[in-house]
Amino acid sequence: MKNIPNVVIGFLGSSVDNSSYEERWEKWRPTVSLCQHKDLPITRLELLAQPQFSSLANVIVEDILSVSPQTKVNIHYIELQDPWDFEEVYGKLFDFALAYSFDPELEGYLLHLTPGTHVAQICWFLLAESHFAPAKLLQTAPPKNYQIEGPGEYKIVDLDLSKYDRIASRFRKEQQKGVSILKDGIETRNAKFNALIERIEKVAMLSEAPILLMGPTGAGKSQLAKRIYELKKMRNQVKKKLVEVNCATLRGDGAMSTLFGHKKGAFTGALQDRQGLLHAANDGILFLDEIGDLGLDEQAMLLRALEEKKFLPMGADQETESDFQLIGGTNRDLLEETQKGNFREDLFARINLWTFYLPSLKERLEDIEPNLRYELEKFSGDTGNRVTFNKEALHKFINFSTATDSLWSANFRDLNAAVTRMATLARGGRITVELVEEEILRLQFSWKVGPSPHNELLERYLSLGEVEQLDLFDKIQLPEVLQVCLQSNSLAEAGRRLFSQSRLHKKRFNDSDRLRKYLKRFGIDWKKIRAQNQI
Numbered sequence: 001m002k003n004i005p006n007v008v009i010g011f012l013g014s015s016v017d018n019s020s021y022e023e024r025w026e027k028w029r030p031t032v033s034l035c036q037h038k039d040l041p042i043t044r045l046e047l048l049a050q051p052q053f054s055s056l057a058n059v060i061v062e063d064i065l066s067v068s069p070q071t072k073v074n075i076h077y078i079e080l081q082d083p084w085d086f087e088e089v090y091g092k093l094f095d096f097a098l099a100y101s102f103d104p105e106l107e108g109y110l111l112h113l114t115p116g117t118h119v120a121q122i123c124w125f126l127l128a129e130s131h132f133a134p135a136k137l138l139q140t141a142p143p144k145n146y147q148i149e150g151p152g153e154y155k156i157v158d159l160d161l162s163k164y165d166r167i168a169s170r171f172r173k174e175q176q177k178g179v180s181i182l183k184d185g186i187e188t189r190n191a192k193f194n195a196l197i198e199r200i201e202k203v204a205m206l207s208e209a210p211i212l213l214m215g216p217t218g219a220g221k222s223q224l225a226k227r228i229y230e231l232k233k234m235r236n237q238v239k240k241k242l243v244e245v246n247c248a249t250l251r252g253d254g255a256m257s258t259l260f261g262h263k264k265g266a267f268t269g270a271l272q273d274r275q276g277l278l279h280a281a282n283d284g285i286l287f288l289d290e291i292g293d294l295g296l297d298e299q300a301m302l303l304r305a306l307e308e309k310k311f312l313p314m315g316a317d318q319e320t321e322s323d324f325q326l327i328g329g330t331n332r333d334l335l336e337e338t339q340k341g342n343f344r345e346d347l348f349a350r351i352n353l354w355t356f357y358l359p360s361l362k363e364r365l366e367d368i369e370p371n372l373r374y375e376l377e378k379f380s381g382d383t384g385n386r387v388t389f390n391k392e393a394l395h396k397f398i399n400f401s402t403a404t405d406s407l408w409s410a411n412f413r414d415l416n417a418a419v420t421r422m423a424t425l426a427r428g429g430r431i432t433v434e435l436v437e438e439e440i441l442r443l444q445f446s447w448k449v450g451p452s453p454h455n456e457l458l459e460r461y462l463s464l465g466e467v468e469q470l471d472l473f474d475k476i477q478l479p480e481v482l483q484v485c486l487q488s489n490s491l492a493e494a495g496r497r498l499f500s501q502s503r504l505h506k507k508r509f510n511d512s513d514r515l516r517k518y519l520k521r522f523g524i525d526w527k528k529i530r531a532q533n534q535i
Helices: 030-036 051-067 086-099 118-129 165-182 191-206 221-234 252-260 296-308 334-340 345-351 361-383 391-401 412-425 433-449 456-461 464-468 472-486 491-498 511-520 526-534
Strands: 006-011 044-049 072-077 108-112 136-141 153-157 211-214 242-246 285-289 325-330 354-357
Touching: 030 044, 030 051, 030 108, 030 136, 044 051, 051 072, 086 118, 108 118, 118 136, 165 191, 165 221, 191 211, 191 221, 191 354, 211 221, 221 242, 221 285, 221 325, 252 296, 296 345, 334 345, 361 391, 361 412, 391 433, 412 433, 433 472, 456 472, 472 491, 472 511, 472 526, 491 511, 511 526
Parallel strands: 006 044, 006 108, 044 072, 108 136, 211 325, 211 354, 242 285, 285 325
Antiparallel strands: 136 153
């Protein structure tokens, strides 16, 4: 507080500053005493007082002038019906701060907390913290030994917490704890993903506006939404529960009813009242997964619920109120969907304030190993069976997982399924090279034929039950054989193409017979293939 004049703003303490006129110097009075500190010269004191204490205010001014002639005192009379009414006190102080001509470059401002009520102290803190009053906080206290005369003690508190190493360190630890919660404790290595999670942690703590999580299926949007809720719940930022719904499962009247509720008789089958999920999410968080699949009517209702915190259930004549935070998840490009007319522009604008794109597992290959450990620990926790890789098996699976040709088309769902299969089959709790090799074949097959577990070619000739009973080897090989057959004009031509190398070492060519016997193992003959080829 050196180099520029000190200006103190504070209440007149009707009790702590008061005493009989004759005995007033025998008592510590915070407003007078603060002007007696030689190392804290006060250039100006803005004294706030209630009109009924004008006589006391005049005495205080007189005494300040006697101990600190250089201090100018300005009295501001503020009428308060109830000095313990937070709304009234804050309103009066807020108006005072707005009207006051602060000039922080030329003067240093201190808000004197000690003489005010607890309500006034809280209001001063809020005004300083929000920078409506560009000031530091000033606390004063009487001498520790009341037998010794003196002005007592004072302490200045700067609300710029970054200047306090221990406080800043605690904030960093809390932020790191929050980030760890959002990552479910996984020590991820991808720099872009880690930066993304840190930003989400800040937004989750500072904003109640909608959050939009975009990214491919299986990238972890649902899990992240749950962890955002857990973090906000832990820090007392939400009161009630997380309500989840996959919008892809909502259709017709059922969509409106599920989200917004209905009154009995609103439509056929509405046998009783239903509150709906938006009502259930009041004072909590509503997670709408696949929000891009919502119908346009539901989108319009959702927009009004977000903007006005109210909506009209189906068949109702009175609106329902609900104050919730929305988290939306989607694997669609919502901007593109708005251009196609599939998603409302006004709703997209409303939920596009905080939008985060979660990268695919393919874009985070360095995070496969820590996530692999997490999935194993989770399996062990869920089943009570501890499972680990042997060294060679782990090395082989990591090499395969991080290779550029590993697609991970279902992202973390693929990884979770792979770990579950290997851990379940691991004898003695050890995943071996053989199990890893089998799992690699399974993953390669699933990536080759797409998300469906059944190859389209197989389903042309075999029932689903028959496909399910095939060995993994046959599931991979048979579709290739059938593809060659469909591209050939005869059984002999197909055989020549399929056995082009082994036939060179035979005296008699038996390509057709070899192929016929192979197909017969699965109940498939050439006529059936030719019939399919004509379709």
